[in-house]
Every structure is written in structure tokens, then in C-alpha cells.
Amino acid sequence: MSRISNRQLVIAFLACRLSAEMTTIPGEMFRYGTDRFIVILLAKLVVALLYLPVIAVTLKFRGDSVITATMRRNKAFGITAGVIMSVLLTMTAVQTVLSLQHYVTDTLLNNIVTVSGIAGITAAAVYGAAKGLSAVTRSSVFAAVIFGLLIFLIGVTMWDKTEPDHLYFSLANDRTYFFKSLISEISMNSEILIFAVITDELRRKPHRTVLYYLPILLILLELLNLLYNLILGPYMSKVEYPLYIIASLSDIVLFQRLDGIDAIVWLMCGIIKTALLIYCIGRIYAVCSKKPRTKLALTVTGFLVFMLCIILGSDAGIYDRMTDVMNSGIHILLGGVVVPLIVLAAGRKKQSRRVKKNDENI
């Protein structure tokens, strides 16, 4: 098993989270005003708290991931936790692929056949997952470079279109929107599920990833929100993909319409995220079955994700319900908090039993 560095995982997580920002977040959540700046800040503080149980597991079990720790404790317990995590990861992968498919058909290729779009994205993700965690995180560095280039080019070409008067300060004018947006913003952080599964594949202390990742993400998201407010103003509430619109407005001699680069970045990030999610399911299978070869498991998972995308994506009602469930953040709460807390509690019980046994022996 080749281990990866914290830095690699930070960049991969940024690709995952930023792709969710562009393709998964509901359009009505991008609302003009300062509320969203505060929402992003609060959401990151909450997310930092949500990471604590997983970090506690890794610290308590010397770098073990949640699944490895449960398997060491009890096989049945480990398999149960593995199944729960696999279901949550599969649902996140399905949501990611469907959102990405919608993004691609809404923007670049409006006449692409849905099946071929989903098949293409899933196949690329399965291939990435089969190449391993190191390969996926390395390719996310490439996506990060293109993202940086996109932001730089937008900055160069759009600086004269920014309007500082669009900025004003207010605190939670619309409380319903504020809380809805906060929950949605928290629910976007499904990397916590990935983190819970792959901490034992990190070279150094896993909590360092969170220490670097969250502040960088906070700055990036606030910067993007600032860009939307400065350029689009009140119009940002009406658009589904604000960065795509901003990128398409670029009109200088060398760079006219950067929307193509924008679409490529989010397509790459979406595939990286799906690849990581599928890899995690393969990893759970490897830990639970104690078989290092996971290629078949990855292929089966890819096929399952593909089939679920076809079934769930074919009905708008089911898709909307699934999106509502995912936007409630229940998957993060369950996989990122409840399961690790149970593992911690079980570990403590085992420890206290051992202490008691030792006392009796003495």
C-alpha cells in the first residue's frame, strides 16, 4: 500500500469540495449579500467540529481509520460499519455523478445522451480508483493547477467589471435562508466520509490534513463568493453556475470566454471526487475481507453507481428527494460523526474491561 502525504490529500479534498461548490450546490443557495460570507465561515467552524470524532479515532487507534479500528475490535462490528459507510459513500458518488452530468448537459454538451455521459464519468472514476489513491491525488494536483490558472485569468480579464458598491454588510436578514444555506454548506463536505476511511493511508498524522485543508478551503470559498458578489451583484441569485457565467464573460484579446476551462476544471474535480469515493468503497471491501486485490470490487461498485445513476436520475421526483436528503447533511452526520463516536465508545468499553480484568488478576 503506497501512502500519500497530507499535502496530496489536502489538494484532493479541495478538488472534491470545490467541485461540489460548482456542481452540487442548489442554485438558490447562491444569494447576493453578506449572509453567504457568514454562512461559509460558520459552516467551516461546524465542519471542524464534525472532523473531531474521526481525528479522535485516529489518535486513539494510532492512525487507524474508522473501518480498520472497528475490524480490529470485532469483525461483525467492522462489517456493519463498513456496510453503512459503503452505502453512504455510494449515495454521495451517485449524487456527484448526477450533478456532474447535469452540469455538463446544462453548459457544454446540451445534446449528449445521459447514459453515455454517466458511463463516461463513472468509467473514468473507476479507472482512477483502480490506479490507486496516490494516482488520484496526483491528478488532483493537475486539476488544482488548472483551477489556479482559471482564477488568475478571471482576475486578469474581469478586474474592470468588478463593482465594489455591490458589497454591503448585514447579518442574517433572511433567517430561513441563512439556516437552510448553512445546512446545505455543511452537507457539501462529504470528504469527511473519505477521511474516515483512508486515514491509515497517510504518511504522517492525519489531523494535519484537516488543519491545512479547512483554512485554505475557507479562504477559497470566501474569495469565490466575493468574486460572485463583485461581478454579478443581485444577478447571482438567479444563476445556477455563477463561476461559469463569470468565466464566459471574459473578453480580452487573448482570452475570450473562459467557460471551456471552467467546465474542464469541474469535470476533472468531479471525476476525482467520484474516483476517491469509489476507491474508499474498495478500501472498505479490502479491510473487511482482508483481501488486498480490490479491482473487481471497484468495477462492481462502478457498475452499481452507474445503475443507480440511471435509475435515480431518470425520475425528477426521486432525484429531487435524494438531493433533499443529501442536502440535509444526514450522510455526514451518520458516517462522519455517529459511526466514529460508536467506535470510540466501543474502544473505551474494551479498554475499561481490560483494566477491570487486570485488576481482578492482581
Place this chain on the structure above:
Amino acid sequence: MMKIFRTAAVAVLAVFTLSLCGCVNYVDLADRAIVQAIGIDYLPDRKVYRISMQYFNQSSEGGQNQIDKTQDNVLKSVGEGDNVFSAAKNASLLTGKDLLLSENRLIIIGRELRKYDLEQTIEFFIGNFHSHPQAYVAAAENTAEELLDIRFKEGSTSSQRLSDLIRNAASEGRCVYSYPYRVMTILCTGTRSAFLPLLKTAELKTDVTIPKEGDDSGKSGGEEQSEDGETTIILDGGVIFKDGVELSQVNADTSTAVFFMTGRPSEYSFTVPLEKYAKPSITLNDITRSVTAKEKDGKVTFDISLKASGKIGSRGNIKEGDPDAVNVVTKAAENELRRMIKDSVIPVAGKGCDVFGLENTLCRCCNKFYTENKDRIGEIIADSDYNVSVAIDIFSLGLNTA
């Protein structure tokens, strides 16, 4: 061995990837109508939308010259339908070509259509991600089709002149850059206001001197004057919208004031009414604005402050070394600009129309008051007071001509 295998795999993959473009629907460029300008009208008697499209005549291009002047550089296609989308589809069907909107540079809205929600009309172009985001949106004095029927030989296409007309006016500070997203930005505010530059037809009178035919002796018959009229299109003021529909037409001064209040004009020239110095012209550069609002007992006062550096474009009777000239011209120029802004802002804002972005100012400066009175923002803007101050610095750029 592994290296050779990898290289071969990459080569096969590259060939495979490059040939993937053949797997999607392919339309030859010659089979596309490369739309240059779109005019949208509403026909109230038949209750249908009518779209007129100028598209690039590809047969006018070629040979040794880039443009074949003997042929019209654009063709026209017309379609009607129950909404903008179906009208555009019908235009495409009648043309027999696939519409390509990514090169469209101008969207003209006809008079009748402006009685209905502007947002729904522009939404077609905003929602269509392939549509060019920096096309200008303009209003037609009568029908949009009438304007697109007038052809110009200048430029690579006829519509280029119209979009150049707006671009040039905007770079001179005469009207805003009316891109769809900018129109939508103001249209999304509480009063759903908007401003569009107005395009009109006009007769261009030109005096032509024609040599008279000489008599049989070979002597020239002298010259005679004749007047020739040519229909052209001019940009004259604009149209303001409230609640998404047309409110009224406004003059060129208001058009400039909208730009001063919402955009960043790079340059603006105007004549100073100064008898002694025979109306010198001033060119303003480096124009900045600041709009603030304060509220007292439910009454809002907007303070509009403009600052600019200026140069005297035409000296009039100003003599070099005249010590009073700078002060006198500056004062008169400031008064003139103040008058222009005040005369533009007060009547328009008095109607509750917010093309000047005043809601944004209120939101920024009196957020609590704004939140409490969000639903009656039009009334508040109409009842507000407006203070305008102008500071022009002519001295720093020198008194020489611009």
C-alpha cells in the same frame, strides 16, 4: 520493453481520444447560420413573437479579398412563435440552418415587446449558455426588424456597425455597456428597473457635388449641388424600465447619468456654456463616483459625489496664460455637470425607477431601514432627496488641448 509498451499505449489512447469528436453530432460550418444580430418583436394583433436574425453570408467571403463587396454581407431570417424560443426555432427551420448564437453581438428589443416582462425575453439569451455573453442589448424606436432591414457595407457584417455604435458611445461615456448580465443585474433589484440604449432610424443628408456635363465644344458645364438622403441608424438616449416593463424614453443626458452612476466611464466630453470664453469643450478622464445615503425620520437623502480630472478639448476664446480661465471654466463645468446629473436623476427616481442603483446604496448605507422597508423601495426612492456635488480638476492635466 515497458517503456515501449507505455509509449504505444499513450499513442493509441491519443488517436482514440482525438477521433472521439466523430462520435458526436457534427454540423458543418457552412450548414450553420452564424447569427450576428437578433431583433425580437411582439405582434399584438396576432399575439406572436417575431424574431429577425441577421446571419453571416458565407458566400460573400472568399477570393483574394476577405470581403466580397458585391454581395450582401448578411442574410436575414425571420421566425414567429408563441415565445422567443419557439420563434427562434422556427427561424432556424425556415433558414434550414442550425443557429449559432456564440457570435451574436446585438439583441434588439422592439417597442411592443417592451410592454411585457423584459426579464423573460433576456432569459432566453442568459439561459442559453452558448449565446455570446457580451452581446449588447438595445431598444428599437419602433420594430427591431425595421432596424435589421437597414444594411451597411461597413465592417465585416452589417450588424457590426450597430454594435460598434453602442461600444463607441459607451467608451465616450454616452451610454452604458448594455450586456445581458448587466441588464439582468439591475433588473434583479426590488424595483425591477433597467436601462437600454435606444436605436432610431434617421435620414442622413449629404451634399453631393456633381460635375455638369460639358457641351459639344468640350467645355465643362461647371458643378451643381444636389442633396442625397440615406437612411441610417443612430443612438439617441435610451429606454428605462420599471417592474420589468418600459416606463419611458429618456434623453442622452439621462443615458450618460445612468453610466456615471452605475458604471465606470473612461472618458466624457461636454461643452461648457460660458459666454465669455465662447463655450469651451471639456474632456473628463479618471471619473469616480461615490453615492451614499442617510435616513432621518423615514426620509432618505442620497448624496451623489462625482470627481474627475479634465482637459480643455476646445479652447474657445481662452488665451494662453489667462490666470482666471482655469477657475472660471472649472466652476462652469462643475455646474453644468451637476445640473445634468440632477436633471436626470430626480425625474427618473421620482417615478420610483432605480436605474441608478440607489437600492444598492440604501442597502449598503442604511441596511436596517432597507430591510424594514424592502417591499416599498420604489416609493422610498421616489420620495427621497438628492444632493449632487461635482469636483473637476482641470489644472492637474494642464490647460492644453486634450
